[in-house]
Amino acid sequence: MQLAKQAQNNEGTLQIVTNARVTQTVKLVRLEKFLALQTSVDAALENIK
Template structure:
């Protein structure tokens, strides 16, 4: 598989730290696994994509669907990126919708203050 990661569950949020490629080959498994984790809870999700090498349009679509699912469930999705991922997201003007954050610490603070 071109995408690997770990899951860390806390009181009211879960963090996924992912490495590899978020593309057409990994998108289906990514969507299925992370979508089921929103159902399991907690509903607030932080995706650490700072170690991701590449995101294509399929990956962006999966991120949008995941953000919508989290919102529908009453939670949030925040994404920590690297310059390459940020550039890809900004090209399609999704940086505000996808709640890009500079670090996991900032994302955790956003959850605690909401």
């Protein structure tokens, strides 16, 4: 969460590569609005361009 806050302060987002189980857990604790969840490294790289 500390890294996500730093990214937001610098007008960016923290790209997290995850799988379905981790995504479900993150959404359960309502952190998806702070983290940019991605299904692959390629998707994460596309979102930072």
